[in-house]
Amino acid sequence: MRSVTSRNTRGRIITGAKAWTLSLLRWALIVGVSYIIVSPLIGIAARSFFSNSDQFNPMVYLIPQTPTLERYRAAIDIMGYADTLPRNLLFVGGLAVIQALVCSMVGYGFARFRFPLKGLLFGCLIVMIVLPSHVIMLPLYMLFQRFDPLGILARMGIAPPNLLASPWPMYIMTLFGAGLRSGLYIYIFTQFFRGLPKEIEEAAEIDGAGAFYTYLRVMLPNAMPSAVTVVIFSVVWQFNDKFYAQLFSISPKIVLSKQISGLQASVSNLYQLRDPSLTTLYLYAGVMLAIVPLLVLYIVLQRRFIEGVERSGIVG
Amino acid sequence: MTASVNRRITGRAPLRKRRLSLSARRSAVGLAFVSPFVVGFIAFYLRGLLLTVEFSLSDLSLRPNGGYDLAFVGLKHYIYAFREHATFKQILTSSIGDMALDVPLILFFSLFMAILLNQRFRGRTLARAIFFLPVLLNAPAIADALELSRAMMLGGTSPASAAVTQAAGSGGVNVSYYVGMLADLGMPRAALDYIVGAVERINGIITSSGVQLVIFLAALQSISPALYEVARIEGATAYESFWKITFPMVSPLIVTNMVYTLVDSFVSSDAINLSFDTIFGASKQYGLGSAFSLVSMAALCGILMISSGVVSRRAFYQN
Numbered sequence: 220m221r222s223v224t225s226r227n228t229r230g231r232i233i234t235g236a237k238a239w240t241l242s243l244l245r246w247a248l249i250v251g252v253s254y255i256i257v258s259p260l261i262g263i264a265a266r267s268f269f270s271n272s273d274q275f276n277p278m279v280y281l282i283p284q285t286p287t288l289e290r291y292r293a294a295i296d297i298m299g300y301a302d303t304l305p306r307n308l309l310f311v312g313g314l315a316v317i318q319a320l321v322c323s324m325v326g327y328g329f330a331r332f333r334f335p336l337k338g339l340l341f342g343c344l345i346v347m348i349v350l351p352s353h354v355i356m357l358p359l360y361m362l363f364q365r366f367d368p369l370g371i372l373a374r375m376g377i378a379p380p381n382l383l384a385s386p387w388p389m390y391i392m393t394l395f396g397a398g399l400r401s402g403l404y405i406y407i408f409t410q411f412f413r414g415l416p417k418e419i420e421e422a423a424e425i426d427g428a429g430a431f432y433t434y435l436r437v438m439l440p441n442a443m444p445s446a447v448t449v450v451i452f453s454v455v456w457q458f459n460d461k462f463y464a465q466l467f468s469i470s471p472k473i474v475l476s477k478q479i480s481g482l483q484a485s486v487s488n489l490y491q492l493r494d495p496s497l498t499t500l501y502l503y504a505g506v507m508l509a510i511v512p513l514l515v516l517y518i519v520l521q522r523r524f525i526e527g528v529e530r531s532g533i534v535g
Numbered sequence: 536m537t538a539s540v541n542r543r544i545t546g547r548a549p550l551r552k553r554r555l556s557l558s559a560r561r562s563a564v565g566l567a568f569v570s571p572f573v574v575g576f577i578a579f580y581l582r583g584l585l586l587t588v589e590f591s592l593s594d595l596s597l598r599p600n601g602g603y604d605l606a607f608v609g610l611k612h613y614i615y616a617f618r619e620h621a622t623f624k625q626i627l628t629s630s631i632g633d634m635a636l637d638v639p640l641i642l643f644f645s646l647f648m649a650i651l652l653n654q655r656f657r658g659r660t661l662a663r664a665i666f667f668l669p670v671l672l673n674a675p676a677i678a679d680a681l682e683l684s685r686a687m688m689l690g691g692t693s694p695a696s697a698a699v700t701q702a703a704g705s706g707g708v709n710v711s712y713y714v715g716m717l718a719d720l721g722m723p724r725a726a727l728d729y730i731v732g733a734v735e736r737i738n739g740i741i742t743s744s745g746v747q748l749v750i751f752l753a754a755l756q757s758i759s760p761a762l763y764e765v766a767r768i769e770g771a772t773a774y775e776s777f778w779k780i781t782f783p784m785v786s787p788l789i790v791t792n793m794v795y796t797l798v799d800s801f802v803s804s805d806a807i808n809l810s811f812d813t814i815f816g817a818s819k820q821y822g823l824g825s826a827f828s829l830v831s832m833a834a835l836c837g838i839l840m841i842s843s844g845v846v847s848r849r850a851f852y853q854n
Contacts, residue, residue, distance in 0.1 A: 255741055462675075
């Protein structure tokens with residue numbers, strides 16, 4: 220009797236010690252990797268408050284002795300932050316809403332209807348997801364340089380407009396389900412709608428709702444987890460996108476991240492600062508300003524977002 | 536005979552017609568839903584791909600008022616790319632090589648971290664939020680600007696920047712000492728180089744595995760706990776239940792993640808940058824740049840097909 224209990228307690232101690240070691244290891248790993256992820260961000264954030272004397276003082280590490288907001292003031296000024304940010308958010312947000320609407324529509328079509336060539340079209344979707352859009356950059360560039368679909372304008376005697384340097388190419392492509400990573404979003408919605416029970420639609424149909432009405436009023440509200448995921452992904456990727464912004468030479472007045480590239484040079488010209496270790500501080504402030512909107516968005520929507528990915532049908 | 540034919544025609548035709556029209560209407564509605572994508576795919580992707588092939592086979596000159604002229608030159612650009620161009624072959628092979636090194640590491644790391652984050656512990660939400668941060672902050676324009684400023688600091692002549700650079704370089708561990716020690720112990724050199732390379736690139740690996748991590752996490756959450764319960768009752772150890780339950784259940788998503796990682800790492804590779812610069816850079820060699828991007832796309836497609844074919848044969852599909 221006694222020996223049994225002692226063996227039990229010993230066993231409990233051993234399993235306890237094992238669990239403790241395991242959780243310690245887990246903590247070490249997670250904290251270590253989190254450090255790798257967060258440390259550059261902390262470094263940039265801290266240094267963006269450095270004054271000149273802090274930057275040259277070898278004793279100062281992360282916490283500035285004489286913090287200054289001068290870098291931010293200059294960066295906001297040079298980047299035209301107060302104007303660029305709202306424009307950029309409007310651009311990105313508008314595209315995200317279009318993405319969610321168009322891609323959910325197409326995804327619904329793929330998930331619930333049979334039509335000729337469906338297999339082929341779904342194959343085209345996979346091609347679109349996998350094909351890097353860099354392969355078609357030159358034709359896209361030329362298409363929007365003289366935007367004249369099917370030669371209609373030329374036949375009517377109107378000179379085709381040059382849409383480059385405007386946000387229009389992006390809107391047009393997104394509207395036709397060919398925007399930035401639209402293929403992936405369509406796929407997400409298709410998988411999600413496939414997982415929904417058919418009874419919901421049947422009920423709507425029996426009640427006399429048309430197919431489009433059913434989609435808009437019944438299916439889309441049910442697809443909210445996917446829609447949230449798609450909107451957030453779309454906002455983030457569009458905000459960070461460099462390729463299309465460069466290809467269509469979209470104006471830096473709309474694209475904040477483009478302002479970053481020239482920031483350091485403008486600072487050194489404007490303030491006659493030749494020392495890169497000082498102009499870098501302005502760049503850090505600019506980077507913080509560009510990151511903050513996304514960070515706020517993420518902090519607000521973080522929980523819904525990760526849950527959304529888990530339920531959105533990426534997994535199938 | 537004729538009567539039966541007649542009856543078949545008269546008796547069934549209206550019915551079939553009606554059923555056909557219903558399904559035809561349904562398929563028309565389906566096509567209407569899909570139509571934006573069809574138009575977009577044909578107008579941008581299919582047309583673009585065909586034009587790129589055409590451009591790569593021609594010498595292209597832009598007219599000043601827009602529009603362009605083509606002169607067919609056959610395979611000239613391809614031959615030039617492989618026979619004469621100074622860097623294309625090296626850049627392509629090194630891009631593919633980097634991809635081959637990074638993709639397994641990213642997959643392994645994201646699966647490992649997903650399993651870790653899937654367990655219950657305090658601060659799990661925070662850890663997940665942090666692990667997804669790199670996806671948010673992955674802006675090439677910002678990364679380029681930071682890279683440039685770092686390069687300016689390194690190349691800077693001012694004493695202050697030199698001091699900063701020195702201070703940044705002096706910390707840390709002497710890696711080569713440990714590598715030498717392990718090599719003396721008889722570790723194979725190739726494996727050592729791979730591990731050291733992986734550790735050096737740990738930043739890149741962690742920052743480019745955010746999406747994969749979330750996908751794996753979602754897959755892990757969708758595994759029914761009953762499976763683990765049964766395994767535990769049958770006396771399986773944690774190790775066994777990982778290899779018999781967890782791994783097979785997430786294996787289809789290994790394929791998905793592999794494809795995603797391959798495409799993602801290819802899009803940001805030097806081969807793509809080279810074709811962009813060839814087309815839109817100072818030289819404006821449209822035909823050559825198109826040939827570059829087609830060749831690298833063909834390479835990517837080959838890699839995708841081979842690797843997803845190999846991996847998906849081993850993956851476990853439930854139905």
